[in-house]
Amino acid sequence: MTGTISQSITDPGAGSAAAPTPSVETARRSTNLIGETFPRPDFYAVDDLLTPEERAIRDKVRAFADREIIPIITPYWERAEFPTELIPKVKELGIMGGAIRGYDCPGISPVADGLISTEMSRGDASVSTFFGVHSGLAMGSIYLCGNEEQKRHWLPRMARLEKLGAFGLTEPYVGSDAAHIQTTARRDGNEYVLNGAKRWIGLGHIADVIVVWARDEENGGKVAGFLVEKGTPGYEATLMAGKLSLRALGNADITLTDVRIPVENRLGNSRDFRDTGRVLTATRYGVACGALGNAMACYEAALAYATRRQQFGKPIAGYQLIQQKLVTMLSEITAMQLLCWRLGTLFGQGKMTPEQASVAKLNNTTKARAIAAMARDLMGGNGILLDNIVIRHQADLEAIYSYEGTAEVQTLVIGRSITGQQAFA
Numbered sequence: 084m085t086g087t088i089s090q091s092i093t094d095p096g097a098g099s100a101a102a103p104t105p106s107v108e109t110a111r112r113s114t115n116l117i118g119e120t121f122p123r124p125d126f127y128a129v130d131d132l133l134t135p136e137e138r139a140i141r142d143k144v145r146a147f148a149d150r151e152i153i154p155i156i157t158p159y160w161e162r163a164e165f166p167t168e169l170i171p172k173v174k175e176l177g178i179m180g181g182a183i184r185g186y187d188c189p190g191i192s193p194v195a196d197g198l199i200s201t202e203m204s205r206g207d208a209s210v211s212t213f214f215g216v217h218s219g220l221a222m223g224s225i226y227l228c229g230n231e232e233q234k235r236h237w238l239p240r241m242a243r244l245e246k247l248g249a250f251g252l253t254e255p256y257v258g259s260d261a262a263h264i265q266t267t268a269r270r271d272g273n274e275y276v277l278n279g280a281k282r283w284i285g286l287g288h289i290a291d292v293i294v295v296w297a298r299d300e301e302n303g304g305k306v307a308g309f310l311v312e313k314g315t316p317g318y319e320a321t322l323m324a325g326k327l328s329l330r331a332l333g334n335a336d337i338t339l340t341d342v343r344i345p346v347e348n349r350l351g352n353s354r355d356f357r358d359t360g361r362v363l364t365a366t367r368y369g370v371a372c373g374a375l376g377n378a379m380a381c382y383e384a385a386l387a388y389a390t391r392r393q394q395f396g397k398p399i400a401g402y403q404l405i406q407q408k409l410v411t412m413l414s415e416i417t418a419m420q421l422l423c424w425r426l427g428t429l430f431g432q433g434k435m436t437p438e439q440a441s442v443a444k445l446n447n448t449t450k451a452r453a454i455a456a457m458a459r460d461l462m463g464g465n466g467i468l469l470d471n472i473v474i475r476h477q478a479d480l481e482a483i484y485s486y487e488g489t490a491e492v493q494t495l496v497i498g499r500s501i502t503g504q505q506a507f508a
């Protein structure tokens with residue numbers, strides 16, 4: 084079941100109908116796999132708000148997704164297998180570690196880093212999440228919560244993708260209530276002994292280093308991060324099966340049984356769960372940007388399809404109900420783009436709050452999910468074929484909607500900040 088969107092969108096009743104020339108889109112256009120061009124959604128000219136460096140990074144990653152991800156991803160997704168052939172190619176892009184300054188990381192702006200998430204996700208969300216786990220969650224934890232020695236040791240190697248990282252917070256019995264994880268770390272001489280279990284851990288089965296969040300018994304049971312290296316006795320990871328979202332990304336169930344690590348592996352600057360929260364605030368911005376990419380992919384595919392698919396003697400794009408869907412999609416995407424740009428700018432100025440990140444995560448994942456459903460609907464029966472791209476994004480958005488804090492949790496975070504009332508429990 085390999086193939087491309089272009090094969091499918093040119094099949095059904097392509098006829099002689101010429102694609103309309105939208106008068107209000109910006110002039111910038113995307114090229115699909117058979118060289119057709121169609122408008123890239125940028126209705127409010129957000130491009131003009133970007134610096135030349137940000138535009139260059141966006142264009143580089145967009146071209147990468149068009150050339151390297153989209154043509155190959157479908158069979159990998161179907162087989163639930165990650166396209167490892169992409170790893171050396173992403174390494175060449177030099178984008179891992181994104182906005183981290185120093186430590187051989189790119190040190191780009193958060194806006195540029197967000198654009199990377201958007202463009203990668205427009206290609207495929209499993210691929211984007213794979214690198215997001217490594218670059219955002221794992222490297223971000225070490226950068227924000229590690230001491231100088233830990234940063235110097237790990238970050239350059241991880242930026243070069245010589246070492247792959249994972250992030251282990253969620254547990255079989257603790258998801259949204261992450262401040263109350265049960266995994267423990269007990270000090271024993273020059274070592275910590277870790278016991279517990281983790282679930283849903285992206286790359287947990289292959290990572291060279293996993294940031295395990297556990298209760299530090301020596302520090303009153305407060306949550307801290309611990310670096311567990313691949314091969315450490317007592318660390319067992321099992322690939323989760325039967326996942327119908329983000330299929331190309333491997334998630335692991337992990338058990339930690341008397342896992343001994345040197346005391347130096349406790350993240351030096353992780354004091355309590357608020358530090359874990361700082362990592363999640365940054366990555367929720369990335370998730371919001373990623374969801375925008377999924378939404379753009381669905382809109383672009385739906386628009387291209389609507390201009391070619393003919394029913395009742397003309398392209399379906401000529402019917403009001405179809406236009407309404409396309410207009411709704413574009414309006415939401417425009418709002419999502421502005422949210423991402425503004426939040427990224429605040430991030431770069433050191434002003435982004437957790438609640439602002441929650442608004443973007445909540446809004447963009449909710450809207451992207453709705454856009455994917457509309458795009459699938461617009462394609463009729465063809466909408467459920469993997470070759471037509473949309474169903475993959477729609478399935479993937481189910482995970483993205485839930486991970487890094489569900490919609491309900493983001494709502495409670497925002498609700499607490501505007502009312503002063505905590506409504507979690």
Ligand SMILES: Cc1cc2nc3c(=O)[nH]c(=O)nc-3n(C[C@H](O)[C@H](O)[C@H](O)COP(=O)(O)OP(=O)(O)OC[C@H]3O[C@@H](n4cnc5c(N)ncnc54)[C@H](O)[C@@H]3O)c2cc1C
Nearest residue numbers: 250251252253258259283284285482486487488489491507
């Ligand atoms: C594909 C995928 C990849 C992931 N990758 C990672 C990873 O790499 N590392 C990691 O640590 N974790 C990872 N996660 C875990 C993810 O962060 C959790 O799934 C998420 O935080 C939600 O937790 P949960 O699934 O246990 O749901 P639960 O917390 O059990 O929630 C179930 C439902 O109850 C609702 N709910 C919970 N509490 C409340 C409340 N107080 N009020 C109202 N409603 C509430 C939730 O919103 C949800 O609808 C991943 C998850 C997925 C699906």
